[in-house]
Amino acid sequence: MGPRFRGDDSVEDERRGNLNTADFTPATSGQAPVMLRLYLVHERAILGALMVVLFLIAWEGLERGWWAQALRPLIGSAAERWQLKPIFISSPTLVAQSAWRMYFVTGEIWRDLAWSGLGYVLGLAVAIAVGIPLGLAAGWYRRFSYAVEPLLTALNATPQVAFLPLIVIWVGTGLGARVLIIFLLAVLPIAINAHAAVRTTDARLIKVAASFGAGDWRLFRTIILPSSLPFLLAGLRLAVGRGMIGVVVGEIYGSAAGIGAMISQAGARFQTDKVFVGVLTIVAAGVILVEIVRRIERRVEAWRPPVEDTP
Amino acid sequence: MAISATLDDAGGRPRSLPARLYLAHERLAIGGGTLLALLLAWEALGRSGLVDPLFISSPTQIVKTGWQLGHDADFWNDLRVSATEFLLGYGAAVAIAVPLGLAVGLSKRLQYMLSPFVDTLNAVPRVTLLPLIVIWFGIGIWSKVAVVFLGAVIPILINTQSGVKTSEARFIRVARSFCASRGKVFSSIVLPGTVPFIFTGLKYGAGRALLGVVVGELYASTAGLGHLIADAGNTFQTDVVFFGVLIFMAAGLVVVALLDACERRFEKWRPAVH
Numbered sequence: 309m310g311p312r313f314r315g316d317d318s319v320e321d322e323r324r325g326n327l328n329t330a331d332f333t334p335a336t337s338g339q340a341p342v343m344l345r346l347y348l349v350h351e352r353a354i355l356g357a358l359m360v361v362l363f364l365i366a367w368e369g370l371e372r373g374w375w376a377q378a379l380r381p382l383i384g385s386a387a388e389r390w391q392l393k394p395i396f397i398s399s400p401t402l403v404a405q406s407a408w409r410m411y412f413v414t415g416e417i418w419r420d421l422a423w424s425g426l427g428y429v430l431g432l433a434v435a436i437a438v439g440i441p442l443g444l445a446a447g448w449y450r451r452f453s454y455a456v457e458p459l460l461t462a463l464n465a466t467p468q469v470a471f472l473p474l475i476v477i478w479v480g481t482g483l484g485a486r487v488l489i490i491f492l493l494a495v496l497p498i499a500i501n502a503h504a505a506v507r508t509t510d511a512r513l514i515k516v517a518a519s520f521g522a523g524d525w526r527l528f529r530t531i532i533l534p535s536s537l538p539f540l541l542a543g544l545r546l547a548v549g550r551g552m553i554g555v556v557v558g559e560i561y562g563s564a565a566g567i568g569a570m571i572s573q574a575g576a577r578f579q580t581d582k583v584f585v586g587v588l589t590i591v592a593a594g595v596i597l598v599e600i601v602r603r604i605e606r607r608v609e610a611w612r613p614p615v616e617d618t619p
Numbered sequence: 620m621a622i623s624a625t626l627d628d629a630g631g632r633p634r635s636l637p638a639r640l641y642l643a644h645e646r647l648a649i650g651g652g653t654l655l656a657l658l659l660a661w662e663a664l665g666r667s668g669l670v671d672p673l674f675i676s677s678p679t680q681i682v683k684t685g686w687q688l689g690h691d692a693d694f695w696n697d698l699r700v701s702a703t704e705f706l707l708g709y710g711a712a713v714a715i716a717v718p719l720g721l722a723v724g725l726s727k728r729l730q731y732m733l734s735p736f737v738d739t740l741n742a743v744p745r746v747t748l749l750p751l752i753v754i755w756f757g758i759g760i761w762s763k764v765a766v767v768f769l770g771a772v773i774p775i776l777i778n779t780q781s782g783v784k785t786s787e788a789r790f791i792r793v794a795r796s797f798c799a800s801r802g803k804v805f806s807s808i809v810l811p812g813t814v815p816f817i818f819t820g821l822k823y824g825a826g827r828a829l830l831g832v833v834v835g836e837l838y839a840s841t842a843g844l845g846h847l848i849a850d851a852g853n854t855f856q857t858d859v860v861f862f863g864v865l866i867f868m869a870a871g872l873v874v875v876a877l878l879d880a881c882e883r884r885f886e887k888w889r890p891a892v893h
Contacts, residue, residue: 560837
């Protein structure tokens with residue numbers, strides 16, 4: 309298996325029997341054997357998986373003391389440092405066991421997921437309901453944009469989580485606080501992108517429509533909204549990620565339930581495996597949510613070249 | 620000049636001096652006016668007794684508190700601790716992410732090897748790792764440096780990498796056909812083309828780094844501005860919290876302005892496109 313990963317240099321070593329003369333691999337002009345071809349076609353998946361497996365083995369080895377045993381003949385008792393306690397590092401198998409228990413045996417994580425999901429959906433919904441009209445209005449009415457732009461710029465440069473202690477003073481630590489912090493984090497990319505969207509609308513289109521007597525509403529519906537859509541979705545994609553920050557931080561800072569609270573409490577009790585289960589759950593949720601927005605973007609925008617995110 | 624300035628471009632009617640002044644500085648006037656109106660409303664609300672000042676404080680109270688904190692050694696210590704955490708974490712992130720991003724952008728295989736880890740970390744708010752980081756590094760300055768580093772390193776890495784990937788292929792082909800060496804192609808085509816992307820990453824990264832400072836200190840710390848506002852929040856010192864938030868706001872604005880200035884310096888040679 310070894311030489312396969314060496315790449316182009318190993319072509320000659322690998323050339324034994326079973327040649328397919330019709331084959332052209334991109335990097336080599338000669339005929340490559342089947343194994344090498346397979347590797348080159350799936351290079352991305354193979355290299356990625358290999359690194360992940362190596363990483364997991366290295367991690368497992370830290371907890372089980374494989375490294376300590378391997379190093380003992382070389383560096384003597386100093387090798388003990390290469391075995392770490394499970395509360396410090398946990399291990400892939402411990403995390404997997406813990407995940408199985410939390411998802412399918414006790415089912416404790418579902419309640420946290422539902423609680424976090426509720427706050428997330430509410431916060432994001434309010435952010436969309438406020439951010440899109442605000443951004444569109446700021447883009448359309450010049451004077452309104454002069455009024456709100458300084459505030460949006462200042463808020464956008466602030467780490468919005470710094471408002472958490474204030475939010476807790478205002479609305480306590482319940483659902484309202486989490487919805488508010490998620491809203492605060494998610495609303496800015498949505499509003500800023502909506503603002504940029506209207507500003508970059510093709511002015512010629514608007515002029516033509518206006519000279520044919522189209523009213524504001526008609527302009528908005530037939531020109532501004534369609535040309536804004538990619539920006540709005542790019543803003544939504546950013547907001548989805550920001551909202552996740554809100555979920556975690558809002559719950560870490562004084563909440564009784566939810567994934568973030570679970571992670572925080574598990575961390576305080578040194579239940580490292582549970583922390584990892586929570587982190588991986590959030591990774592999965594983030595990947596799924598961003599993928600959903602990407603799907604929508606592709607579906608809506610199949611005919612249009614992509615736009616960059618506005619930072 | 621004098622005549623054209625007095626004519627409104629729509630009607631051609633002469634305008635009075637205040638109207639002209641207003642029109643010339645309309646943006647500033649409306650922006651400043653809104654801000655002033657908000658501050659006055661806030662002050663009035665705080666003084667009227669309609670809302671308990673405990674909840675919303677007031678602008679004058681916040682200024683007073685800021686003045687007092689300015690004479691407080693503990694406050695300066697908090698500021699120093701937070702700044703150290705930010706600079707160490709962000710500096711390490713830049714020092715690692717820019718070269719690594721260039722390498723990952725240039726080498727397909729390196730990208731394949733690292734992308735599972737980078738994509739995973741990118742999908743999760745890195746502050747989620749705080750409980751683990753605190754187990755590993757304790758509640759002192761190093762846990763915050765670590766979370767700042769993790770927050771900033773991913774956007775810088777990803778942007779640098781995509782900057783290299785989007786290098787103009789025609790330029791590279793032309794350079795190659797004129798026998799430019801790999802190093803020459805890198806230094807005169809790939810690197811200059813990547814600079815705007817690196818700066819986009821640096822700006823995103825700075826935001827994430829500040830976020831890391833705040834959350835890290837809110838979560839577990841013994842000093843720092845985040846610690847100050849968390850403490851003040853727990854004791855209902857709303858004015859102190861607001862002052863802390865203002866400082867974070869100022870820090871965010873200053874960092875972005877500095878990066879913008881750097882970017883303009885690096886991009887001076889480029890002809891304007893728009």
